[in-house]
Amino acid sequence: MNAVELHEVCKTYGDTAVLNGVSLVARKGSVIAIIGRSGSGKSTMLRCVNGLETIQSGRIDVAGHRIGDGRTNLRMLRQKVGIVFQGYNLFPHYDVLNNVTLALRLVKKISRTEAEEIAARVLGQVGLAEKLRARPSELSGGQQQRVAIARSLAMAPEIMLFDEVTSALDPELTGEVLKVLADLAGSGMTMLLVTHEMAFAQNIATEVVFMHGGKIWESGPPSQLFANPQTAELRKFISQ
Amino acid sequence: MTYVLQFGDIERFLPLVWQGAIITLQLTAAAIIGGFAVGLVSAVGRGSKWSVLRVPAAIYVEVTRNTPLLVQIFFAFFALPSLGLRLTPLEAAFFALIWNNGAYMTEILRAGLVSVHRSQLEAGQCLGMSWLQVFVYVQLPTAIANVYPAMVGQFMIIFLNSSVASTIGVEDLMGAAGYIQSETLRAFEIYLVTAAAYVSLGFVIRGIFAALAPDNPFKRIVCRWVHALSAAGSSPHPSRSDV
Numbered sequence: 001m002n003a004v005e006l007h008e009v010c011k012t013y014g015d016t017a018v019l020n021g022v023s024l025v026a027r028k029g030s031v032i033a034i035i036g037r038s039g040s041g042k043s044t045m046l047r048c049v050n051g052l053e054t055i056q057s058g059r060i061d062v063a064g065h066r067i068g069d070g071r072t073n074l075r076m077l078r079q080k081v082g083i084v085f086q087g088y089n090l091f092p093h094y095d096v097l098n099n100v101t102l103a104l105r106l107v108k109k110i111s112r113t114e115a116e117e118i119a120a121r122v123l124g125q126v127g128l129a130e131k132l133r134a135r136p137s138e139l140s141g142g143q144q145q146r147v148a149i150a151r152s153l154a155m156a157p158e159i160m161l162f163d164e165v166t167s168a169l170d171p172e173l174t175g176e177v178l179k180v181l182a183d184l185a186g187s188g189m190t191m192l193l194v195t196h197e198m199a200f201a202q203n204i205a206t207e208v209v210f211m212h213g214g215k216i217w218e219s220g221p222p223s224q225l226f227a228n229p230q231t232a233e234l235r236k237f238i239s240q
Numbered sequence: 241m242t243y244v245l246q247f248g249d250i251e252r253f254l255p256l257v258w259q260g261a262i263i264t265l266q267l268t269a270a271a272i273i274g275g276f277a278v279g280l281v282s283a284v285g286r287g288s289k290w291s292v293l294r295v296p297a298a299i300y301v302e303v304t305r306n307t308p309l310l311v312q313i314f315f316a317f318f319a320l321p322s323l324g325l326r327l328t329p330l331e332a333a334f335f336a337l338i339w340n341n342g343a344y345m346t347e348i349l350r351a352g353l354v355s356v357h358r359s360q361l362e363a364g365q366c367l368g369m370s371w372l373q374v375f376v377y378v379q380l381p382t383a384i385a386n387v388y389p390a391m392v393g394q395f396m397i398i399f400l401n402s403s404v405a406s407t408i409g410v411e412d413l414m415g416a417a418g419y420i421q422s423e424t425l426r427a428f429e430i431y432l433v434t435a436a437a438y439v440s441l442g443f444v445i446r447g448i449f450a451a452l453a454p455d456n457p458f459k460r461i462v463c464r465w466v467h468a469l470s471a472a473g474s475s476p477h478p479s480r481s482d483v
């Protein structure tokens with residue numbers, strides 16, 4: 001079964017075409033790593049998948065919702081599709097626990113007690129069970145990013161999108177976040193992740209997608225794609 | 241030149257000072273709460289994409305901030321009756337102070353609202369929150385935290401400026417002082433007492449807002465206790481979602 005399916009998606013900002021007919025299928029439980037140079041449209045594609053950007057043509061089916069026909073219930077969709085960005089975007093005036101429980105209570109209408117149980121579980125999952133009462137400003141970048149992941153996971157999404165979640169971190173903090181991602185991939189979560197960590201992509205991805213100029217230039221299983229690139233653009237990208 | 245202070249003459253008028261202080265506090269509380277509410281609505285209007293909301297809000301702010309409070313209070317008391325709106329001095333003072341503070345709060349809250357980065361709002365949206373929920377639970381608390389010192393500064397200004405109400409006959413602290421001075425001719429003593437009263441009240445108001453500050457660690461501890469107690473009280477039954 002397909003969790004995400006993009007069909008000939010086109011996206012423009014004014015006159016600039018950013019996505020030029022992107023088609024992509026993510027089966028349930030697959031982990032798709034998206035690579036490509038800066039400006040190739042990776043973030044834009046991810047943002048289209050949870051309806052943060054409108055598309056000009058094509059369609060996207062995600063978790064049983066269709067984007068592109070103008071009738072999508074985005075709030076329902078976003079409860080099933082979590083997204084985490086490079087700059088964690090935690091709510092600065094709430095502590096860790098409230099960052100995680102806020103949407104559970106407001107969106108899912110779950111009681112405070114129940115929400116706090118869920119929060120304790122997902123924060124344990126990312127290794128931050130003892131930081132419930134810290135404010136975001138009192139945490140390291142890696143810890144903040146793990147809270148952001150927990151906040152998304154608390155909503156029990158079917159699909160998780162990650163946009164360069166380790167790019168803002170010092171090398172020594174990258175590992176702790178990659179470990180959380182690897183655990184999540186192991187648990188069977190469907191994941192689309194934009195990453196610059198090639199070794200990581202090679203290890204956990206079921207499929208790697210190389211984007212170039214707003215198109216999917218090349219894709220395939222990581223072993224094949226990295227060992228035997230078919231296009232000059234991908235060869236050049238890998239050799240950098 | 242020496243002047244011998246004689247507080248004896250004004251002593252029997254002290255209850256009037258006390259009553260005046262209460263009215264000053266009422267005017268201040270109304271100006272703060274009402275001005276905040278007005279400022280919030282008008283700040284949202286000012287940032288709206290619809291000019292039917294943006295333009296009136298801008299006119300309100302510009303007209304108010306470019307006229308003296310004294311003119312506004314005279315307008316409320318002496319000019320509004322021509323439009324058929326007859327206010328008592330106290331009502332006119334409430335009206336003018338809320339009106340005036342609302343304009344300044346608009347500018348402060350507006351600055352706070354735009355200081356919240358778009359990515360914060362997006363984070364809320366991505367968790368499935370509605371626009372109203374994102375505004376109330378994400379944007380507004382961060383906005384207030386970011387401009388809190390400016391907000392409290394403006395509250396202190398409106399507290400001191402509430403003394404203008406005495407010019408239309410309100411018996412606030414300043415009004416009481418004027419009356420006592422005309423009765424006793426002890427200007428130095430009564431204005432010394434009045435100044436001390438403003439200083440003390442200002443100190444208390446500042447203290448209250450320091451306690452309410454978003455980054456006050458003591459407040460976080462108290463909130464945690466309250467949550468713990470309410471959770472303990474309702475634990476046998478699943479509590480309803482009270483956010």
Ligand SMILES: Nc1ncnc2c1ncn2[C@@H]1O[C@H](COP(=O)(O)OP(=O)(O)OP(=O)(O)O)[C@@H](O)[C@H]1O
Pocket residue numbers: 013016018036037038039040041042043044045
């Ligand atoms: N809001 C916007 N308005 C106009 N152009 C935009 C906007 N957002 C992105 N773009 C353009 O779209 C193109 C693709 O951007 P996108 O952020 O998707 O790239 P990316 O592959 O994620 O790059 P990076 O690796 O640097 O994050 C870029 O050329 C960018 O300038």
Ligand SMILES: [Mg+2]
Pocket residue numbers: 042043044163164
């Ligand atoms: Mg990007």
